[in-house]
Amino acid sequence: MTQTASFKDKLKTGWAVFKWEVRNCKSPLIVFAILAGVFIVVPLVLSLSVGFQSAISEKEFDYGHVLTALKVFQMVSSYAVFALNAVFTIIYTIKIYSYLHNKRKADMYGAMPVSRRTFYLAKTFSAFAISVLPTMFFFSLIAIISVCFGQMMVNETAEMYVKLLLGSISCISLYSLLAVCCGTTVNAVLSFVAINIAYPVATLFIKGIINAFYIGLNANLFNQSVVLRALCPLDAYNGHNVIYWLLFTAACIFLGTLLVKKRRAESAQTSFAYYLPCYAVKLLVAFIVGMFMGVMFGSLNVFGAILDIDMGFASFVFGFVVGSIPAYLITHIILYKGVSKILKTAIPYAAMVVLVVGAMAFVSFDVTGYTTRIPELDDIASAGLIETDSCYYYGKVSNSRLLRDMADDYTDDYNIYSIRSFHSSYVNAIGKRSNEKFGRVWINMVTSNFPTESWNGGYGISYKLKNGSTFTRLYPGSYYDFSGNGLSYADKQIADDIVDTDAYYENYSSALQAEPKNIISLQISLGGRKIELKNGRDDDKIRDVLEAFRKDYAEKGRSKTTDNLMNVYLKPESAPLDQDSFYGALFSSIMTGYNSYYGSDPLDRCAIGKDYTNTIRAMIDDDLIEKFGDSYRVKEKSGKQ
Amino acid sequence: MIEIRNLTKRFEKVTAVDNLSLSLPEGAVLGLVGSNGSGKSTLLRMLAGVYQADGGEILLNGETLFDNPSAKGNCYFIPDFPFFYNNSTVENTATIYRDLYPHWSEEQYEKYCSIFPIDRKAPVINMSKGMQRQAALILALSTCPHYLFMDEIFDGLDPVVRHLLKKIIISHVSEHDMTVIIASHNLRELEDLCDRICLMHRGKVLMERDIDSIRMDYRKLQIAFTQLPSVPNPFAGINVVNLWRNGNVFNVTIKGEEKDFMPQINALRPAYISAMPLTLEEIFISEMGAAGYDTNSIL
Numbered sequence: 001m002t003q004t005a006s007f008k009d010k011l012k013t014g015w016a017v018f019k020w021e022v023r024n025c026k027s028p029l030i031v032f033a034i035l036a037g038v039f040i041v042v043p044l045v046l047s048l049s050v051g052f053q054s055a056i057s058e059k060e061f062d063y064g065h066v067l068t069a070l071k072v073f074q075m076v077s078s079y080a081v082f083a084l085n086a087v088f089t090i091i092y093t094i095k096i097y098s099y100l101h102n103k104r105k106a107d108m109y110g111a112m113p114v115s116r117r118t119f120y121l122a123k124t125f126s127a128f129a130i131s132v133l134p135t136m137f138f139f140s141l142i143a144i145i146s147v148c149f150g151q152m153m154v155n156e157t158a159e160m161y162v163k164l165l166l167g168s169i170s171c172i173s174l175y176s177l178l179a180v181c182c183g184t185t186v187n188a189v190l191s192f193v194a195i196n197i198a199y200p201v202a203t204l205f206i207k208g209i210i211n212a213f214y215i216g217l218n219a220n221l222f223n224q225s226v227v228l229r230a231l232c233p234l235d236a237y238n239g240h241n242v243i244y245w246l247l248f249t250a251a252c253i254f255l256g257t258l259l260v261k262k263r264r265a266e267s268a269q270t271s272f273a274y275y276l277p278c279y280a281v282k283l284l285v286a287f288i289v290g291m292f293m294g295v296m297f298g299s300l301n302v303f304g305a306i307l308d309i310d311m312g313f314a315s316f317v318f319g320f321v322v323g324s325i326p327a328y329l330i331t332h333i334i335l336y337k338g339v340s341k342i343l344k345t346a347i348p349y350a351a352m353v354v355l356v357v358g359a360m361a362f363v364s365f366d367v368t369g370y371t372t373r374i375p376e377l378d379d380i381a382s383a384g385l386i387e388t389d390s391c392y393y394y395g396k397v398s399n400s401r402l403l404r405d406m407a408d409d410y411t412d413d414y415n416i417y418s419i420r421s422f423h424s425s426y427v428n429a430i431g432k433r434s435n436e437k438f439g440r441v442w443i444n445m446v447t448s449n450f451p452t453e454s455w456n457g458g459y460g461i462s463y464k465l466k467n468g469s470t471f472t473r474l475y476p477g478s479y480y481d482f483s484g485n486g487l488s489y490a491d492k493q494i495a496d497d498i499v500d501t502d503a504y505y506e507n508y509s510s511a512l513q514a515e516p517k518n519i520i521s522l523q524i525s526l527g528g529r530k531i532e533l534k535n536g537r538d539d540d541k542i543r544d545v546l547e548a549f550r551k552d553y554a555e556k557g558r559s560k561t562t563d564n565l566m567n568v569y570l571k572p573e574s575a576p577l578d579q580d581s582f583y584g585a586l587f588s589s590i591m592t593g594y595n596s597y598y599g600s601d602p603l604d605r606c607a608i609g610k611d612y613t614n615t616i617r618a619m620i621d622d623d624l625i626e627k628f629g630d631s632y633r634v635k636e637k638s639g640k641q
Numbered sequence: 642m643i644e645i646r647n648l649t650k651r652f653e654k655v656t657a658v659d660n661l662s663l664s665l666p667e668g669a670v671l672g673l674v675g676s677n678g679s680g681k682s683t684l685l686r687m688l689a690g691v692y693q694a695d696g697g698e699i700l701l702n703g704e705t706l707f708d709n710p711s712a713k714g715n716c717y718f719i720p721d722f723p724f725f726y727n728n729s730t731v732e733n734t735a736t737i738y739r740d741l742y743p744h745w746s747e748e749q750y751e752k753y754c755s756i757f758p759i760d761r762k763a764p765v766i767n768m769s770k771g772m773q774r775q776a777a778l779i780l781a782l783s784t785c786p787h788y789l790f791m792d793e794i795f796d797g798l799d800p801v802v803r804h805l806l807k808k809i810i811i812s813h814v815s816e817h818d819m820t821v822i823i824a825s826h827n828l829r830e831l832e833d834l835c836d837r838i839c840l841m842h843r844g845k846v847l848m849e850r851d852i853d854s855i856r857m858d859y860r861k862l863q864i865a866f867t868q869l870p871s872v873p874n875p876f877a878g879i880n881v882v883n884l885w886r887n888g889n890v891f892n893v894t895i896k897g898e899e900k901d902f903m904p905q906i907n908a909l910r911p912a913y914i915s916a917m918p919l920t921l922e923e924i925f926i927s928e929m930g931a932a933g934y935d936t937n938s939i940l
Contacts, residue, residue: 013710016740024726104724110691113714113741261708265691266652
């Protein structure tokens with residue numbers, strides 16, 4: 001028979017444990033408060049001193065200098081407190097969960113009349129509170145001081161609140177789960193560090209392999225994508241993927257709560273209580289070291305280089321095994337403090353090797369023929385092609401949607417033939433030797449921080465087939481830069497001709513497609529002078545110019561180069577992506593990190609001819625340009641030049 | 642009442658407690674003795690709810706104990722090495738016990754703080770081993786537990802405090818019907834305090850009885866002869882558990898009732914027979930020897 005404690009009793013005991021933990025962390029909290037105080041007072045005094053000195057040195061007292069100095073104070077103090085928080089969060093968290101890793105503490109806490117789950121939850125929430133609340137207090141202090149001096153919080157500082165909150169709770173919750181699974185604090189810390197480092201590297205390798213071996217696949221995962229950072233809560237400090245990290249935190253706490261009840265108290269000071277993180281760490285470390293060696297051996301084609309035959313796959317397998325075995329053994333010895341159970345626990349490793357070798361054989365030999373497949377001309381109903389850096393929608397709607405929609409662009413035989421011909425040339429130009437494929441893995445990994453597809457004119461090609469299906473490929477621009485087998489000028493000209501069509505311009509230029517509110521800046525370049533209109537400051541003028549331009553385009557078509565009077569450069573903003581549906585947007589933000597896409601937006605050039613009278617009139621009316629002899633010039637006092 | 646039924650605890654390949662069953666009435670004071678590694682501390686940790694049993698169950702007044710806060714609120718466990726944080730004092734440690742233990746008594750707390758000679762505001766971690774145990778005892782007794790489990794509690798306590806502790810426990814048992822289980826190798830102290838003894842070996846109970854009945858089972862005699870008996874083994878047929886000879890004088894520990902062995906001894910015509918006091922330690926060694934334990938390596 002077991003009496004069940006009421007929720008009120010659990011809350012009461014949980015609160016008692018919470019208070020006890022806060023009291024036990026009193027000393028580090030005091031040290032944190034002192035240091036945070038120093039890092040607020042010193043930058044404040046220095047900033048005010050410099051700010052007021054600069055303000056006084058002007059002819060008229062210019063308070064703007066003080067406000068600028070306060071911005072600097074905000075940034076410096078906030079970053080300092082942020083960094084302090086990171087250090088002290090480690091200290092508090094390790095201290096709070098050490099009750100699971102010390103036999104004497106396990107005796108004390110285990111005998112107390114508190115359920116294990118209440119204990120775990122109370123300790124987790126105390127870790128959250130101790131980590132977040134004092135820092136929030138000091139952040140608020142920075143905000144209040146700034147506001148008192150008339151300087152509102154700058155965005156970057158305000159964002160830091162969310163980043164800190166998200167990062168702290170995500171990291172603490174993963175550590176809490178690992179602490180439940182591990183028998184020692186050292187193992188918990190090592191597992192946390194190893195998972196945070198090894199997981200993103202492992203996914204980077206997988207992504208690199210897919211992108212390198214399946215060129216054309218729309219595997220659009222950027223570095224901040226959740227898929228690449230799923231087990232790396234340190235990434236939550238960047239503030240991306242908020243929903244995912246909240247779910248991650250909840251999942252870790254839920255799992256921890258589930259496991260802690262059945263956790264064997266006697267596993268304190270032994271290697272592990274639950275072996276899942278142990279396997280995860282060993283396999284991840286073995287995987288990344290194996291992949292490093294395998295891809296290196298593969299890209300060097302070590303077995304085939306002398307005879308000049310393609311033995312990239314065999315070289316990879318050799319390198320993978322040579323790299324992963326020592327890594328696995330060393331990790332095991334560190335975590336188990338010796339070689340005990342090494343054979344028993346080697347089964348998952350063997351399974352991983354079989355899986356990796358099998359998967360690599362599948363992609364290496366292109367079993368499905370993905371990279372070489374091109375639809376037959378007779379099967380194609382319509383086709384489309386985009387050059388990624390001259391397509392307004394690229395990076396603004398999901399690639400799959402863009403590729404799907406553009407398949408209907410051209411239905412005429414000539415353009416379909418041209419697109420297929422270009423596609424064929426591209427496929428032929430792709431390096432198909434193993435060393436070239438493995439070499440592309442490194443390139444993909446190195447350039448992973450950037451949306452490589454938008455570099456140097458990557459191409460999207462899409463066909464609507466007569467059987468109703470859609471065939472899509474998205475080729476990265478980076479391919480040209482790093483491979484020696486580039487397309488010929490003639491091949492590239494085919495694509496350039498399509499991009500140069502009016503139909504393409506009407507479909508994909510920001511000048512005709514972007515909402516005025518989505519234009520970050522509009523720059524007019526005329527007669528050696530420039531004027532720049534900015535979103536937020538010159539919204540009406542941007543709208544006027546764009547509307548006039550579109551009217552001119554509708555009436556007169558594209559301005560002839562020979563009649564070119566001036567150039568207008570548009571910089572459209574990165575809009576939230578894929579708004580097909582709420583769930584689509586949610587999935588997109590969770591799975592691909594698309595909502596935080598930060599691809600560079602190329603300037604979109606619009607040539608304005610003399611016949612574009614509506615546009616010229618709008619510029620004159622808005623005081624942007626003025627008549628100058630037979631021509632025009634940018635007005636001097638109209639803005640920044 | 643404590644009921645332990647078929648309790649088993651394994652640590653990987655080692656079975657620390659092996660199918661152990663035991664029953665203890667309210668108000669009993671049980672001394673848990675046994676060889677090193679016999680499972681005493683493991684049993685105490687399971688009784689305190691620290692370890693979960695791999696088999697069997699423990700019932701305190703019919704309630705299972707593991708992860709059951711209401712049942713654990715009636716228990717207190719003092720391990721062989723009580724834990725205190727670096728900055729812990731008796732005073733600040735009392736704050737969490739005050740919140741968690743339903744029977745915490747401020748009156749008892751003040752009383753024991755004055756009885757035990759330690760500074761309640763000093764960091765416990767800086768105190769001697771004995772003082773740390775006293776600190777643990779103050780906290781334990783202030784929670785007014787119905788069940789008190791102590792592991793090697795006499796270790797490090799000076800004779801005065803040991804005496805004091807025994808007095809306090811006895812008074813608590815008589816006043817509050819507290820049930821106490823003490824694991825210790827210090828059999829002389831247990832002898833004074835316990836009314837029952839449980840002898841453990843390799844995770845099993847060798848013997849669990851009240852001390853008086855154990856004593857009744859054993860006799861220690863000093864037997865002197867003017868002339869040694871001519872028979873090769875004069876005590877053959879008697880259950881001798883220990884025998885020591887010095888010339889014509891024999892010290893013999895015998896298990897059994899006097900009526901069963903005295904006629905045979907008298908028939909040997911000894912010069913004199915003297916009954917000697919028998920300690921619990923001697924009984925323990927005898928029983929352990931009978932269980933095949935190397936008596937030279939213990940105590």
